[in-house]
Amino acid sequence: MNAAISHSLEGRPEGSHGAEQMGHLVTGGLDLSHGVALYLEDITVSFDGFRALNQLNLTIDAGELRCIIGPNGAGKTTMMDVITGKTRPDAGKAFFGQTIDLTRLTEPEIAHAGIGRKFQKPTIFERHTVFENLELAMKTDKRVWTSLFAWLSGEARDRIADTLRLIRLDKEADRPAGLLSHGQKQWLEIGMLLMQEPRLLLLDEPVAGMTDDETMRTAELFVSLAGKHSLVVVEHDMAFVEKLGGKVTVLHEGSVLAEGDLATVQNDQRVIEVYLGR
Ligand SMILES: Nc1ncnc2c1ncn2[C@@H]1O[C@H](COP(=O)(O)OP(=O)(O)OP(=O)(O)O)[C@@H](O)[C@H]1O
Numbered sequence: 126m127n128a129a130i131s132h133s134l135e136g137r138p139e140g141s142h143g144a145e146q147m148g149h150l151v152t153g154g155l156d157l158s159h160g161v162a163l164y165l166e167d168i169t170v171s172f173d174g175f176r177a178l179n180q181l182n183l184t185i186d187a188g189e190l191r192c193i194i195g196p197n198g199a200g201k202t203t204m205m206d207v208i209t210g211k212t213r214p215d216a217g218k219a220f221f222g223q224t225i226d227l228t229r230l231t232e233p234e235i236a237h238a239g240i241g242r243k244f245q246k247p248t249i250f251e252r253h254t255v256f257e258n259l260e261l262a263m264k265t266d267k268r269v270w271t272s273l274f275a276w277l278s279g280e281a282r283d284r285i286a287d288t289l290r291l292i293r294l295d296k297e298a299d300r301p302a303g304l305l306s307h308g309q310k311q312w313l314e315i316g317m318l319l320m321q322e323p324r325l326l327l328l329d330e331p332v333a334g335m336t337d338d339e340t341m342r343t344a345e346l347f348v349s350l351a352g353k354h355s356l357v358v359v360e361h362d363m364a365f366v367e368k369l370g371g372k373v374t375v376l377h378e379g380s381v382l383a384e385g386d387l388a389t390v391q392n393d394q395r396v397i398e399v400y401l402g403r
């Protein structure tokens with residue numbers, strides 16, 4: 126690794142998704158020929174005998190925007206841990222597209238295959254500018270880099286400019302990222318994910334701590350990303366889920382309790398019982 130990059134990566138919080146995770150080990154491309162981006166079948170994860178996921182089944186279509194809701198401890202984050210290779214399931218199948226068996230890949234290999242994950246706490250480089258953060262996140266072959274801020278191709282600059290507009294930070298490009306608002310930091314991290322060109326984005330409680338206005342702008346951003354990307358969004362904020370407008374999956378005790386549009390699942394008696402407590 127180049128000295129300037131390794132220096133910059135020092136002090137980066139855990140769970141970072143940066144270019145350092147790019148492996149070169151994934152064989153074969155993503156096959157979306159059947160229109161399915163993610164397929165989980167009978168996934169079970171036990172922690173000391175406790176089933177955090179219990180024969181979980183989930184299918185996400187290519188380009189779909191899916192919300193996952195459910196009470197605390199339902200297994201939502203554990204599900205993302207399985208998809209990203211952080212946690213190995215005890216049983217079940219997990220496929221990215223038709224051919225990529227996620228249970229056989231390491232975390233860096235899964236990231237490289239095209240699954241990006243956003244954790245709740247932004248993991249950005251506070252002392253670098255917004256522009257530099259996006260530059261650092263770009264999928265680049267580091268072997269050909271001579272220095273961190275070496276000459277950028279026009280195409281790369283265009284991609285950064287497009288992403289800056291998309292995440293509404295074009296006016297903040299030259300500011301140190303540490304000076305952004307909480308919501309803007311979250312957007313920057315989403316932008317950093319996008320620079321890696323993921324096909325599937327996993328977002329765990331992305332609007333926690335945002336203002337109402339930032340929350341609604343984030344919903345607009347996610348809606349605009351659907352189609353080109355598949356998105357799986359875990360969120361407790363129902364106004365946000367409603368604004369996203371996609372299909373909703375309710376998890377409870379590690380399994381799917383209900384699935385459908387938000388109004389349908391909200392009127393489902395089993396869902397009401399789970400949320401209100403019996
Ligand atoms: N590493 C672990 N070891 C032991 N138990 C764990 C571990 N990770 C998660 N669990 C347990 O598994 C269950 C599911 O946790 P998970 O974090 O997936 O829930 P969640 O749906 O994301 O909840 P929340 O809405 O609070 O974020 C919980 O009971 C949790 O305590």
Ligand SMILES: [Mg+2]
Pocket residue numbers: 201202203
């Ligand atoms: Mg969670």
